[in-house]
Amino acid sequence: MIQTITFYLFAALVIASACFVIMARNPVHSVLWLILAFFNAAALMVLVGAEFIAMLLVIVYVGAVAVLFLFVVMMLDIDFAELRAGFVKNFPLGMVLTVVLLAELVLGLGAYRAGGIVLGTPDGANAPLMDHSNIASIGALLYSKYLFLFEAAGVILLVAMVGAIVLTLRHRPDVRGQNISKQVKRRPEEAIVKTRPDVGAGVKL
Incomplete structure (x- = not known):
């Protein structure tokens, strides 16, 4: 019973977060909703026993991709008026793509109900290891x-x-680059200077 309640809770949060990603007017808020969707999807993966995929969602997508999106969006100077004008301009193309995706979804559901395709008989070579987690089996x-x-x-x-x-x-002329050969040939006696400063004399620059 608790598994069913947890599944519907995380699934509802994933769907709600995905809707807010699309409907949010602020791009930063969209990325934050996307991160929430990734976390809930990772929880769903843990629920079905795929902890490796859950770890990938958190480390790769949340820790790298989503954070990169967030930094890029925050660093860019986005003109929202231009974004709205581009939305109106590309609205017909978006509707065509929506119809195509909807047709693919209906076709996929029809093919799923018709039955699966038999691609061959598994030989058992890729079977998971007994008494091991799926991470050990994948490794x-x-x-x-x-x-x-x-x-x-x-x-x-x-x-x-x-x-x-x-x-x-x-390559910028005002920035001094590294001279690797000069750094390698440098001796410790050329890099270290021993001094005996007087008490209270301060530091000489």
């Missing part, structure tokens, strides 16, 4: 069968990060 699967794909995804993310840094790097 064992990632670092055994899908190790190459997991490492390839890490390399792609690293390349994307380096590319973003290179593309946004700007």
Whole structure:
């Protein structure tokens, strides 16, 4: 009984938060409602026993993505009049997309009621480990069968990060850059100066 009440409570909060994300006039408030929706979705994942997905929602989406959205929105100088004009201008396109998404939703519900598609017989290789949490089962699967794909995804993310840094790097003449070779060749006796200051003499700049 308590599981059913908890499920409906968190599900109602997720739906309400999603509605407020759309209806809030202030973008900062929209991001805060989005964070609340992520937290309630994480609670739903914990309720069904998927604590790994719940942890990803909190750490990745709330701790990184939503906070990044919040900082970007707070740092930007948003012209609300221009936003309203753009909304009116793009309203027909939005209605077309709404009809398309609604048609996809109806089609998906019809396909779900018609029955699932049999893609093959599972061989049991990806079955969860006995007497272990789903986090341990996912880790064992990632670092055994899908190790190459997991490492390839890490390399792609690293390349994307380096590319973003290179593309946004700007060399300014008024900012003195680092001389790595000079720093490496520097000796301790060149960096440390021993002095014997007099009492009450202060510091010489």
